[in-house]
Amino acid sequence: DNSTKANIGVVGMAVMGSNLARNLAHHGYRVAVFNRTYAKTQTLIAEHGDEGEFIASEHIEDFVASIAEPRAIICMVKAGGPTDATIEELLPLLSPGDVIMDGGNAFFRDTIRREKYVSGKGFHFVGAGISGGEVGALTGPSIMPGGTPESYRILGPMLETISAHYEGEPCCAWMGPDGAGHFVKMIHNGIEYSDMQVIGEAYELLKAVGLSNQECAQTFASWNEGELSSYLVEIAAEVLRQKDPRTGKDFIDIVADRAQMKGTGTWTVQTALELGVATTGIGEAVFARAESSLDELRAAGRTALKGPDRTVSVNDRDAFIENIRKALWCSKVVSYSQGFDEIRAGGAEFGWDIDVAEAAKIWRAGCIIRAELLEQIRQEYSTDPKLVSFMAAPSIAPKMAEYQDAWRSVVAAAVTAGVPAPVFSATLAYYDAARAPRVNAALTQGLRDLFGSHTYERIDDHGHFHLEWSGDR
Ligand code: ATR
Structure with missing residues (x-):
């Protein structure tokens, strides 16, 4: 029954993750929250549980089960190995079409790799850059997501809602496939x-x-x-x-x-x-x-x-x-x-x-x-x-x-x-x-052709030329 389930889940209750979860809750979303160490989740609920609707789970299975399908799960754990480990834990619990979003500062080539891996299993993977620091995460960051257009249909409206706005326009837009968001x-x-x-x-x-x-x-x-x-x-x-x-x-x-x-x-x-x-x-x-x-x-x-x-x-x-x-x-x-x-x-x-x-x-x-x-x-x-x-x-x-x-x-x-x-x-x-009308690359071309026969190009002809350099050297 989706009516009692969460609209979105956030894994990782360090500062960025908990502030994003609170930002989502402030905008009326029901937010499932999970952290490897449960005490951090409990702290969030104790300190901010009255700011909106949270569903806190101690176990990752309950966390995933508490989110309405197709699920949108934002991963805000430490970059690198912990992100891969969290993805591995989530994968067996997901349903086809669910979305995992990595909101950390991942290197875009890692995001390309993860997207390929996760999409190969039938799920969506979104690499999203988030800027604005801790305060931005809570009050409205700039968000740069990359992934499939379908994933953006699921996640985009929520991200746009919680993002900063400039003259009424959200500071969140789909940047392109796989690593595009983290690249930007x-x-x-x-x-x-x-x-x-x-x-x-x-x-x-x-x-x-x-x-x-x-x-x-x-x-x-x-x-x-x-x-x-x-x-x-x-x-x-x-x-x-x-x-x-x-x-x-x-x-x-x-x-x-x-x-x-x-x-x-x-x-x-x-x-x-x-x-x-x-x-x-x-x-x-x-x-x-x-x-x-x-x-x-x-x-x-x-x-x-x-x-x-x-x-x-x-x-x-x-x-x-x-x-x-x-x-x-x-x-x-x-x-x-x-x-x-x-x-x-x-x-x-x-x-x-x-x-x-x-x-x-x-x-x-x-x-x-x-x-x-x-x-x-x-x-x-x-x-x-x-x-x-x-x-x-x-x-x-x-x-x-x-x-x-x-x-x-x-x-x-x-x-x-x-x-x-x-x-x-x-x-x-x-x-x-x-x-400059001309730059010193002309001399560089000459030097390269002289010492290594690397050829040169001309201003008055097409193609690559080589001069038989003679002279006393
Ligand atoms: P902090 O920002 O508090 O210094 P961190 O070590 O950078 O913490 O970790 C940030 C988040 O990634 C935390 O939610 C952390 O979970 P814990 O509270 O249980 O430490 C999570 N995290 C770090 N390593 C992890 C791992 N290998 N698997 C899952 N989550 C991990």
Whole structure:
């Protein structure tokens, strides 16, 4: 009797799983909940059982039996082995047509493998990226599901209901078959890396020109009112304003300057290399985190490597701050542009045909990289789905042209003062390479043909040529 059964089940009652279960319950769904260790399920019911209708089970058999068919089961256990183990436990209990959704940060190739495996047994497998952190899971995340269209018919309406909304539109949409959802989530996280890194570079430059942490916080807060409006700029102001409760000092000054990573940024760059897409903004961000953690290098470098003292002297400080704001906007445009190029390249390579405008659409709210810019990206890609590059879009390129002098002056000031600004400068180099009539790859072709007979192509003919290099070598 389906009328007393749950609409959906959630396995894994750590923070993300229990917050998603509560979010579902808040929206009127009857939610079956299960966790390997029953105590966590009991805690959820004790603390939040009155927020909606939950069916708690101690045993996985009872959990599966408590869900109406076709079943929708969201798996929110630890990524990797635990996800595979949970799938194995669920499989013998399912009925044909049931859906298992993995809402963790799985690598898209694992999702492709799991989808093949689970669909081979007659069930649906959905790999869904979920962004928004713990709070987002509870109040409305951005959700990027991939799988069969049938699975989306079962799961989609519930996911859209609990997702964040941007001007009434859900921040959840079907991204494509098997690994498409986790692929899009991977790129989301990669862009998140470059966003954070370039915000950090802007902060370093604001300090280099003499601003205090509090003034930097105010600067970010004011930037958040304009075209840079975004969650990460907003919370950058919050972090910089924060005091350390233990010492009373500015929090930012007592934090160790070594950034950790969990892997999604690295995957984005590895995949970009495989696809031949130049995601230099994300790449520099991942490498900057890696270098920040090279303690021995940094200890040696502090004494052995000489250079300027990281102060920027300018006549008009406010004008320079405005230049940093413009540089931040330009670098952000290039990083997003590169990320969307990777989505398109991945879609083509893996046969997903991802609608890039849809990806931009569901990132407008709920997720960590939510930003004003995403609505512009959505507009440009929906107007022209074949848009070659977002940075060259009709509404963007003229503004890049207007801002580029500011961007260059910021990169030049950083280089002169010895302030590392890898994302600012790498994205500018990418922009300049894209607009150059000719790039130095011509010389590379010549070198390769000379030393290895790798052949070269010509501007005035088709085909591959080899020159009989002579001369004194
Ligand atoms: P936390 O987020 O609390 O640190 P975690 O170790 O990351 O926990 O695990 C997150 C979720 O995955 C938990 O629901 C956990 O179940 P337990 O509460 O029983 O630890 C679940 N999980 C971890 N390993 C698992 C496994 N091998 N099989 C099934 N569930 C597992």
